[in-house]
Amino acid sequence: MKITVYNDWDHVPKAEAEGTDMAVLAWNGEYRKGDVLEFAGLEPDNFYVVRVDAAIQESFVLIKRSEVTFPIPFYEKKESLNPLAFSGSRHYIMIRKAEDFEINAYRNLALNTFDRHEDFGVYPHAYANVETRGESVFEAKNATDGIIAVKSHGEWPYESWGINRQDDAKITVDFGRKVDIDEIRLYTRADFPHDNWWIAGTFTFSDGSTETVRMEKRIGEPHVFKIVRKGITSVSLDGLVKADDPSPFPALTQIEVYGTENR
Numbered sequence: 001m002k003i004t005v006y007n008d009w010d011h012v013p014k015a016e017a018e019g020t021d022m023a024v025l026a027w028n029g030e031y032r033k034g035d036v037l038e039f040a041g042l043e044p045d046n047f048y049v050v051r052v053d054a055a056i057q058e059s060f061v062l063i064k065r066s067e068v069t070f071p072i073p074f075y076e077k078k079e080s081l082n083p084l085a086f087s088g089s090r091h092y093i094m095i096r097k098a099e100d101f102e103i104n105a106y107r108n109l110a111l112n113t114f115d116r117h118e119d120f121g122v123y124p125h126a127y128a129n130v131e132t133r134g135e136s137v138f139e140a141k142n143a144t145d146g147i148i149a150v151k152s153h154g155e156w157p158y159e160s161w162g163i164n165r166q167d168d169a170k171i172t173v174d175f176g177r178k179v180d181i182d183e184i185r186l187y188t189r190a191d192f193p194h195d196n197w198w199i200a201g202t203f204t205f206s207d208g209s210t211e212t213v214r215m216e217k218r219i220g221e222p223h224v225f226k227i228v229r230k231g232i233t234s235v236s237l238d239g240l241v242k243a244d245d246p247s248p249f250p251a252l253t254q255i256e257v258y259g260t261e262n263r
Contacts, residue, residue: 022096123176138162181259202239
């Protein structure tokens with residue numbers, strides 16, 4: 001496998017590193033607008049552990065392509081990330097094949113710090129039918145990035161999934177393969193009095209089954225739902241009912257889905 005940093009306008013490598021089961025790229029230099037991380041020589045439909053930057057947590061992911069690219073974010077697109085990420089003149093990028101014990105572990109199956117707004121063949125992948133004003137700090141992927149800071153909204157670490165006041169808002173986590181789950185946790189944003197909150201919502205699973213749940217006003221504590229499903233490939237959350245409060249702004253800080261690979 002191979003990691004390469006290049007600029008999209010000329011594709012001339014700035015730095016690169018290769019390996020068999022793992023590749024590590026540590027390089028000196030500054031990122032420029034248009035720079036891209038490329039991970040090549042991958043085995044499609046295999047599990048990998050990826051770290052795109054020293055300031056971003058590594059992720060366990062399923063990659064379905066032999067090559068994936070990750071454009072370096074700048075300006076507004078970077079506001080949902082740690083401001084240290086992709087900055088400075090020293091950088092660390094890593095990809096390796098996942099170990100069997102990692103693949104077989106019980107874990108949060110929704111977590112993915114390597115996700116992009118677009119579906120680029122890396123799973124889990126979060127997407128939604130609305131994201132407030134199309135801003136990066138309100139994208140669906142923010143709800144699966146592992147950052148739980150609920151008492152404000154906007155730039156990192158307060159990024160969230162924002163619904164732009166849309167009554168039929170829906171978020172989906174696509175696992176990209178069959179998984180078995182037994183628990184879902186929701187961390188709702190709690191920037192009161194700016195925020196509203198949801199009192200109900202409905203989970204819909206890829207097998208067609210649904211589960212309606214109740215919620216309440218909370219600050220930092222998760223809503224925990226013991227829900228068992230086997231062999232599902234995705235879960236969606238919609239049917240969201242706002243509380244009777246003057247604020248029109250409920251939002252989701254994080255969704256966690258606990259379970260294992262389908263056995």
